[in-house]
Amino acid sequence: MTKPPYGLLEEEKVFKDPVHRYIHVRDELIWELIGTKEFQRLRRIRQLGTTYVTFHGAEHTRFNHSLGVYEITKRILEVFKGRPGWDEKDRLLALSAALLHDVGHGPFSHSFEKVFDTDHEEWTREIVLGDTEVNKVLSHVSPTFPKEVADVIEKTSPNKLVTSMISSQIDADRMDYLQRDAYYTGVSYGHFDMERILRVMRPTEDQVVIKQSGMHAVEDYIMSRYQMYWQVYFHPVTRSAEVILTKILKRAKELSDQGYDFKQKPNHFYSFFDGKGSLEDYLRLDEAITMYYFQIWQDEEDRILSDLCVRFLNRHLFKYVEFNPNLRMNDWPILQDLFRQADLNPDYYLVIDSSSDLPYDFYRPGEEEERLPIHLVMPNGKLRELSRESDVVEAISGKKRTDHKLYFPLDCLEDEREHKEVKQKIRDILNV
Template structure:
């Protein structure tokens, strides 16, 4: 088998974030044109965030191209600083391009109900019977496994792993800039040109020149703000709750022999929890939205109502919630049940948390490789030891809890019951 080489002519994608994405390798071009990668055009990068930020409808396809482009630029800056073979450079580029290829429709909402992880499907696509696997094998029989190991963070070369997965990597740099651009916010913007200029490779990862510390600080704070202002927005989370409840109800009905007007053929393997790779790859957001549109007219009132809410953006309202207040949740469940509102589908506590930056702590379950600065003396120093800003947020996990409920259903109840619920929730009628 002939190993892939360079294209006769460079291919260029126009990109709103990086201006251009350059493809010179035949291998990369063939991967982009594979059916499994093209499927990412039909998977949104930000899931249900378009309910909150109407511009946030970009796909995992253009994010993946962006991560590839940043990786390509990183490798260019490393020329003459560290020796990487052509195969190692292609390994970096392939891992960057394919790191999200296993994502499913509405990613995390879908995963929670059907209990699987997109990273497992990414590995299955890379090493299984797929076009991507056949393309990668042109570099050698073990090359698909090596790409999988880089994405899974188990590959032996720590530098290569850190470029795609660390606290400041190609993946994070692209999604912050890209998501900020498409959602129309300024939080995610940072000086990527400066960061790339001060980035330096070494055998265990990368470090940054001390002179570029402020650009790194800006990146850390941009990430912090994007998570709390965009990714964890309570309205986006409300849409996710409704979507999860739709999947939950549809799965429940299937297992209780409900007869759908149109059999959800492409979802049956997921309901049965017997999903083959071909089943997974046949599913995208267009398919899921088709079924949600159909389910809007189903006889089951809960499924129909949830689908109508999702399609028409009649989402659930929310209040702040104290997770220690078990009594409140139990009381509300009882009141909802007595009032004829099923709490399994209309009362939900949603929690989220983020650790914006942390240094390496071997005692913790989630170990994070620190960001290192190179001082003028050549000594490497962990970022938070020099940055007052980063020190202030290092190792500090922030949590947020919201209680979601259907205010319209509560308002439709008899006044006495409605008032009792609103009193327990601490809300007025117009929330």
């Protein structure tokens, strides 16, 4: 007998949440998706990667965040219900895309992607469309439903309104992670009046817009995002840990390519070392597995791999100085050569890391990437782009800020038992 389409649960399920107080689930579809092994895997993937080495409370997961994005989307839909521009038949599409938008993240997401040239958005698509429990649940809604969900997450859906709810300059994703990350890191920057923003959101055919009376709440949201990026997400200590993590994975791959005989063979990584990782291989990876290998690799005979793992696990991080490669082009090759003379491989122990952010922007003709602006609904019903009304937003609109740091092991340079003169030259150039 064919199972009937998903309806409502007999009894509402509730998750206690420190950010939203409660997360409510009434739809069978959402409850089934939460129970899939692909979604449960997100419990083993931290939301903020290496940030926990700087802010010790940042141990929350992609699972926490995904539930939060679902809850905010559900609240937006409650505001939209019955309003012109919103079609209630899109409700499950919006909720499913919100819940699954990060399901493709891997261990220490961005570091892993950087080394193995993968993209979590591509893995999300494979999970939604491939031979997975998630796909089986979605397919029960309709044969085309998994593709509709994937298209929203990928921002290729013709349903621009639902897409903007999940991915735009003011969306459920950002509204959750700013508040959640602020809560778990213990900072005050990420707080803004979300309830006010939700009350003034309105649906249009192409995107979510904001009533003009809610402009100041949106200003506060944008400034919160700006502060979180520079005070938390781009924190130089967190970036130091990420640099070392990236170099561990790079070294392990390089050794594997050279036929190195690991004491503990990294079976979970071999297919990615070869650039042939399958979805099954990817889903077997989480941060517990990754940390297990780092523990084992501390005892490897390869001096670089061992040292980097010891540093990462025991928080013996690289130091940093301001270093703009565009302004110090002559210093860079000199430093690389001096590091080699000091028996420090510059590929692993001398790293430039740059971070940049564009807090708010709107489409400018001739630019490669179109950024959907935030529009205000004026009292006369017309739309007006946010920075045209807000002096605060206009002041930062289109202004990209970039920060360059040079990371290196200061402890090695201070150990003068060998290469004393060379190390002193390095310290002089770096002014440390």
